[in-house]
Amino acid sequence: MQGDTFLARGLRNRSFVAGGLLTLALVAVALLSLAWTPHDPLRISIPTRFAPPSATHWLGTDQFGRDVLSYIMVGAQTSLTVGIVSVVIGMTFGVTLGLCASAARGAVEEAIMRAADFIFAFPAILLAIMLVATLGPGAVNAIVAIGIFSIPEFARLTRGAANAIWVREFILAARAAGKGDARITIEHVLPNIASVIIVQVTIRFALAILAEAALSYLGIGSQPPTPSWGRMLAEAQTRIFQNAWLAVFPGIAIALSVLGLNLLGDGLRDITDPRLARKR
Amino acid sequence: MTAADPVLLVDVRGVTKTYALPRERLFERPPMIRAVADVSLAVRAGRSLGLVGGSGSGKSTLARLVMALERPTCGSVLFRGHDLNALAPAPLRRLRRHFQMVFQDPFGSLDPRYRIGRIVAEPLDALEPTTPEARRARVVESLEAVGLKSTDLAKYPHEFSGGQRQRIAIARALITRPELIVADEPVSALDVSVRAQVLNLMRDLAAGFGVTYLLISHDLAVVEYVCDDVAVMYGGRIVESGTTEAIFADPRHDYTRTLLAAVPKVPAIAG
Amino acid sequence: MALLEVDNLSVTLATARGPARAVRGVSFALERGETLGIVGESGCGKSLTALALMGLLPENARATGRVVLDGIDLAGLNEDALCRIRGNRVGMIFQEPMTSLNPLHPVGRQIGEALATHRGLGGAALRAETLELLGKVGIPEPERRIRSYPHELSGGQRQRVMIAMALSCRPEILIADEPTTALDVTVQKQILDLIRDLVRELGMALILISHDLGVIAENVGRIAVMYGGTIVEAAPTAALFADLAHPYAQGLFAAVPRVGWRRDSNARLATIPGVVPDLPDLPNGCTFAERCTLANDACRAAAPMPIEVGPNHSASCIRTDAARLSRKSA
Numbered sequence: 001m002q003g004d005t006f007l008a009r010g011l012r013n014r015s016f017v018a019g020g021l022l023t024l025a026l027v028a029v030a031l032l033s034l035a036w037t038p039h040d041p042l043r044i045s046i047p048t049r050f051a052p053p054s055a056t057h058w059l060g061t062d063q064f065g066r067d068v069l070s071y072i073m074v075g076a077q078t079s080l081t082v083g084i085v086s087v088v089i090g091m092t093f094g095v096t097l098g099l100c101a102s103a104a105r106g107a108v109e110e111a112i113m114r115a116a117d118f119i120f121a122f123p124a125i126l127l128a129i130m131l132v133a134t135l136g137p138g139a140v141n142a143i144v145a146i147g148i149f150s151i152p153e154f155a156r157l158t159r160g161a162a163n164a165i166w167v168r169e170f171i172l173a174a175r176a177a178g179k180g181d182a183r184i185t186i187e188h189v190l191p192n193i194a195s196v197i198i199v200q201v202t203i204r205f206a207l208a209i210l211a212e213a214a215l216s217y218l219g220i221g222s223q224p225p226t227p228s229w230g231r232m233l234a235e236a237q238t239r240i241f242q243n244a245w246l247a248v249f250p251g252i253a254i255a256l257s258v259l260g261l262n263l264l265g266d267g268l269r270d271i272t273d274p275r276l277a278r279k280r
Numbered sequence: 281m282t283a284a285d286p287v288l289l290v291d292v293r294g295v296t297k298t299y300a301l302p303r304e305r306l307f308e309r310p311p312m313i314r315a316v317a318d319v320s321l322a323v324r325a326g327r328s329l330g331l332v333g334g335s336g337s338g339k340s341t342l343a344r345l346v347m348a349l350e351r352p353t354c355g356s357v358l359f360r361g362h363d364l365n366a367l368a369p370a371p372l373r374r375l376r377r378h379f380q381m382v383f384q385d386p387f388g389s390l391d392p393r394y395r396i397g398r399i400v401a402e403p404l405d406a407l408e409p410t411t412p413e414a415r416r417a418r419v420v421e422s423l424e425a426v427g428l429k430s431t432d433l434a435k436y437p438h439e440f441s442g443g444q445r446q447r448i449a450i451a452r453a454l455i456t457r458p459e460l461i462v463a464d465e466p467v468s469a470l471d472v473s474v475r476a477q478v479l480n481l482m483r484d485l486a487a488g489f490g491v492t493y494l495l496i497s498h499d500l501a502v503v504e505y506v507c508d509d510v511a512v513m514y515g516g517r518i519v520e521s522g523t524t525e526a527i528f529a530d531p532r533h534d535y536t537r538t539l540l541a542a543v544p545k546v547p548a549i550a551g
Numbered sequence: 552m553a554l555l556e557v558d559n560l561s562v563t564l565a566t567a568r569g570p571a572r573a574v575r576g577v578s579f580a581l582e583r584g585e586t587l588g589i590v591g592e593s594g595c596g597k598s599l600t601a602l603a604l605m606g607l608l609p610e611n612a613r614a615t616g617r618v619v620l621d622g623i624d625l626a627g628l629n630e631d632a633l634c635r636i637r638g639n640r641v642g643m644i645f646q647e648p649m650t651s652l653n654p655l656h657p658v659g660r661q662i663g664e665a666l667a668t669h670r671g672l673g674g675a676a677l678r679a680e681t682l683e684l685l686g687k688v689g690i691p692e693p694e695r696r697i698r699s700y701p702h703e704l705s706g707g708q709r710q711r712v713m714i715a716m717a718l719s720c721r722p723e724i725l726i727a728d729e730p731t732t733a734l735d736v737t738v739q740k741q742i743l744d745l746i747r748d749l750v751r752e753l754g755m756a757l758i759l760i761s762h763d764l765g766v767i768a769e770n771v772g773r774i775a776v777m778y779g780g781t782i783v784e785a786a787p788t789a790a791l792f793a794d795l796a797h798p799y800a801q802g803l804f805a806a807v808p809r810v811g812w813r814r815d816s817n818a819r820l821a822t823i824p825g826v827v828p829d830l831p832d833l834p835n836g837c838t839f840a841e842r843c844t845l846a847n848d849a850c851r852a853a854a855p856m857p858i859e860v861g862p863n864h865s866a867s868c869i870r871t872d873a874a875r876l877s878r879k880s881a
Contacts, residue, residue, distance in 0.1 A: 168388055169383045169384070169385050169388035169389040170388065170389050170390055170391040172344075172349060172381075172383065172389075173381065173383060173389050173390075173402070173449070173452070174391075174402060174406075175349055176347050176349060176376070176380060176381040176403075177376070177380070177402045177403035177406045177407065177452075178372075178373045178376040178377075178403065178406040178407045179402075179406045180369070183406070188391055188393075191391075191393045192391070192392075192393055334735035334736070334737060334738075335735050441826045441827070443826060444826070471592035471593055471762065471827060472592060472762065472764065472803055472806050472807055473592060473802060473803060473806050473822065473823040473827070474592075474826065474827070475806070475808075476806035476807075476808070476820040476821065476822045476823075477822045479808065479820055480819055480820055480822060483819070498735065498736060499736075499808075500736075500810050501807070501808040501809055501810045502808055504808070504810060504811075505808040505820065528810065528811065538737055539736060539737060540810065541740075542736045542737045542739065542740035543736055543765065543810050544739075544740075544743075544763060544765025544766045544768065544769045544770075545765055545768070545769060545809070545810070546764045546765045546768050546804065546807050546809055547768055547788075547792040548792070548809075549792055549795055549801075549804050549805065
C-alpha cells in the first residue's frame, strides 16, 4: 500500500518524473551498449574519419573513424560505474562517520568533524589529481579518489541532519522506552535523515560523473581505449571549430545525465517526506 | 535494599543537576547553571504528584532525572528502592517498564516515519519483546484504553489531530503497564475542549489501571484536577509541597501565593 | 457612530485542499475606550480576523466585507493610506515578541524608529520620548535598557518593548493577539495588568485575542466567542457568564478546569465530543452542527443568523431555547 502511494506521489512530481526518465535513459543506454551498439565502438576506420552525422553514423565519427554514438553509449558504462562505486564508498564511510559523531557527541564528534574539515580544506580536484598522480592514472584510482573526497561531505551532512533529529522529542521518547543509542540511530535517526542522504547521493552521483569527465579530460582518469565522455571532450577540443559534433554530443550526454540526477534528487526529497507529501 | 517500602515509587534524594553553558572565552571555564538544586521528593503509589513552577524552575529537568534520561550531578534517584544511576544498563532497562513518560509536544514526540502500531509498541519492543500476536493484542488493548480504534494501527501520526496524538503518546506509555507515568506538560499544547478529554482520560487511567502520575505543569488548575499532592518549584528548588487541598487552600510560601494569585479566573457559569 | 465597525467580514484562504472559508461573515462594533475579547480554539479564525482588521493578511488570504474606522472604509484605501492608518491609529502586539523584534538593533532604536516614522520626532525629543515610553511600559532603568538588544531581555520585557512600540503612535485601538501565551503565569499577570492600565490611562479601545478563557474573562468588558470562523456568541462579560446561550460556548466554558474546582465538587470536566475540524472540512450550515448534541436538519441546512437572546447579547444558533433549557436542567 505504501508502494502505491509512494509511486502515485512520485508520478505527480514533475522533477521526479523528468529526472527519473533521464536517469532511466542513462541506465538503459549503458545496459543496451553491453549487448548492442550501432557499430563496434572501438573499430578504427581511417577512411571515414571526421564524418559528419549521417544515416550510417548518426552522430558522426571521430579522428580515428570510430562511431561517436556507439562510443558515447559505451561511455555511459564508465560514467555509471564511476558514479555508483564512488558514491557507495563516500556514502558508506561518510554516513557511518556522521552517525557515529552525532550519536557519540563530545570529543568523538569533534575529532571526526575536524578530520572531515581537514580534508575539506583542500580543493577536491587538486587532491584527486595528487592521489591519482601518486597511485598512477586509471579508472579505478579515479573512482577511489572521487569516493574518498565525497566522504567528508557525506559525514558533515549526515551529522548535521542527525543532530537535528537527536533533539526531537520522539528520540527522548525512545530513550525513555529503553532503547540504546545504536538502536535509536538505526531505527529513528537514519530513517528520518534518509531523504537528505538520498538527495545527496544523487547530487554526488552527478558530481562524480563530472569529476570523472574532468579527470579523464586532464588525461589522468580512465585510459584509452576505455571510452570516457571526458576524454572525448579533451580529444575534440582542438577541432571544435571544424568538427563541432565531436565536442557537442559528449557534452550533451554529460549535461543530460547530471541534470537528470539532480532533478531526480529534488523530486525524491519532496516525495519521501510524508509531511511534505501531505501539504502538496 | 530491594524490599523497599511498597508504596514508595520514586525517591529523589538531595539531587542537584548543573549544566555547562557555552564558553564565553576560550581559556576560561564555561559558566555553570544549576537547573535543580538539592531537591528531595517522594512519589507514592496511588498518590499522583504535581510539579508546578515557571519556565526555568527546573521542573522539566527533574522529570528527566526521574526518568533516568539525565544523570544527576550529585544525589540519587531511586525507583522502588533501586538507585537508577547505579544500575547496569540491562537491569535499568528491565526496570523501565514500570515508569514511562508522556511529553508536551504531540507533534514532536511521535516519529513521523512510523505507523501508530509500531509507535505504541516501542517500549514493548525495547523492554519485553513478545510474539507478534501478543504484541498486537497489547497494542490494541492500549489504544482502546485511550479511546482509539484498532483500525488506527496502520495510520501515520500526521493523520491525527493534536489531542489524538497525545492519546497515542499515552497509549505508548501505558503499554508496559507501568506504575508511574511522568507527564511533562501533557495538555499545554492542546485546545480547551480537547484538553478536557485528555485530562478526563488521565484520571480514568489512574482509577482503572492504577497508574500514578508525576505531572509537570505550569497550569495549576490542571494539576489540581489530576493530582493528590503538589510540589512547587522555583529557581531549581522545591519551595513548598503538600496535599493539593492544603496547598491550594492555604499556600505558605510567597511564590506559591503569587502563582495562585496570578492565575486568571474563569467565572462560574450560572445555571 | 462607533470607532470601529466591522460588517460581514470574511476571509478565504487558498489551501492545498481548495479554498477554506476561515472567517465567515464576522460583524461587530467597537466604541472608544471599549474592551473586546475574542476567544476561541485554534483555527476558529480569531487571529485572521485581527490580521484582516490591520490589513496584514497572508498572501494566500482574501478578505471581503467592510471595516470602517471612524467613518473611513479601510477596504477602499490603497496600501499607502492603509499603512498610515495602521501605524497611526491602530497598534498591534503579537504572541512571540522575539520574532517581531529585529535581533540586530538595540530596542531603543527600534522604538525610536516607530516614533520617527509616526510622529516625526528626532534628536533629543526622540530620545526623551523613547525613555518615557520605556518607563511607561514598566521597564526598569530605561537609560540602560535603551541600549539593550532583544536577546538580552526576558520574555516579559520583550513583550513590554513590543507594547511600547505599539503605543508609539498613540493608537486609538490596541489589538493584542495572544500577548501572553508564551509567558509564565506570573509574568502574564504583570503584562495583562499593564495593558489594562494603559488602555484605561490612554483611553484606547482594546481587542484582546486569546484561547485562554480566564485571560479574556478578567480583562475585557465584552466577549465574542468564535468557532469555525463565525462569532457564535457575543455579550458583555457578566451577561455572558450569567446566561450562556450557544451550545459551543456552553461546552467550551464547562471544559475548563478551574482552580478551586476540586474543593467544590468531585465532578468530571465536561467535554465537547469530536475534534475541531480542519477548515476546508467545515460544513456549510452551522459550523458546530457536527459536534452539537442539539443539532437538527435545519442547523445543517443553513448558517444561523445572530439572534438577540438578551440586552446586547446575541447568539448565532437556532436552538438556543433548547440549549438554555438543557443548561438550566443540568
